Amino acid sequence: MPAAFNGAVAKRWVATRYGDLDGLELQEVELPAPGPGEVTISVRAAGMNPADYKRVLQGTDTSALPHPVGFEVAGELTALGEGTEIASGRGSIGDRVLAFRISGGYASAVTVPAKDVFALPDALDFPEGANLLLAGCTAAEMLHVTGARAGETILVHGASGAVGVSVLQQARQLGVTVIGTAGEHNLDVVRRFGGEAVTYGPGLADRVREAAPEGVAAALDTVGTDEAVDVSLELVADRSRIVTVAAPARAKQDGFRAIGGAMPESAAYRDRVRADLIAMAGRGDLVVPMARTFPLDQGREALDLLQSQHPGGKLALIP
Structure with a gap:
């Protein structure tokens, strides 16, 4: 038995059915001891994402039910499998x-593959650390697949x-200029992080042209609206430099790229x-703006706020 493992029972949120959030239940589960290549984490914060x-x-695969919820956490190591090091060493x-990418992060403790666990920098608290990687990795891939490079405007x-x-x-950090769309009440967020902000809505393409008279080299869509896709297609001639994480049907129809964490190449x-x-x-050089934290047992309420798409920053569950 690995040192410091006490066979604790953990609480975790699971989906007992698909199609609505009412099927979410906070259950008690026996926490498995970590084997070789695994570690156990006492969760101090569970990151929350639209995914x-x-x-x-x-979800449609009923054989996966009950389905544990949550892909990323931050916390403290409580046990390591024999001969195991975490991904960042020791x-x-x-x-x-x-930890990211894991399964069942909405929990008080998790036993997970050590290859997905990294030392948490001192610069980040637990809620920030728990919300860093899903959004950050998605953003990095969007920049990567569109080939954004220094001196360009996207x-x-x-x-x-x-x-x-x-x-x-x-x-x-790459030296790329960003024209960023947002609602009127969120324009200051775009400016705070170095973008030139424009409001979405009728006339968006013209406002982008005014902000970037030399044109935009690439378009990155995180919202999936027809407006976002149509403006991207209008302003970027090279469809290999248009990417979406939210409109896969339009990507297939119009011949540009869609990415997602479930795709092997993206993963x-x-x-x-x-x-x-x-x-x-x-x-x-990379900060995580937090909006609010919730106790673990308020997972449904937190997801309701997240689903409203106006949380004003990242959310975390605190066991």
Whole structure:
């Protein structure tokens, strides 16, 4: 039995059915001891992402039920499997860590593959660490597949959201200028993170042209509206430089790229960039704006706010 493991019972949120959030239940489960290549984490914060409720609402594989919810956490190591190191090297009981991509993060404790666990930089608290990587890896891949490079100007739809804010910060490190769309009340968020803000709505293409008279080299869509897609197609001639994470049907129809964490190529890229993003955050070059935290037992209420699409920053569940 690995040191410091006490066979504890953990609480975790699971979906007992798909199609609505009413089927979510907070259950007690026996926490498995970590074997070789695994570690156990006492969760101090569970990150929350739209992918969490989308999986519950859109899931179809009933054989996977009850389905644990949540892809990323931050907390403290409580046990390591024999001969196991975490992804960033070594690891000791009590170390502060973050983990992504895992299953069942909405929990008080998790036993997960050590390859998905990294040391948490001192610059980040637990809620920030728990919300760094899903949005950050998505943003990194969007910049990667569109080939954004120094000196270019790109268009980002939904630049005030979690992925958009990460794109803004990562683009700045690359020397890329961002024109970012947002609602009137979120324009200051775009500006705060270095983008030139424009409001979405009728006349968007003209406002982008005014903001970037030399044109935009690429378009990154995080919202999936027809307006976002239509404006991207109007302003970017090379469809290989248009990407969406929210409108896969339009991407297939109109011949541009859609990416997602469930796609093997996307998953492989996102896994590769995790350590780089953590290092960036540790230097203070990538921050995670937090809006609110909730106790773990208020998971449904937190998801209701997240689903409203106006949380004003990232959310976390605190066991």
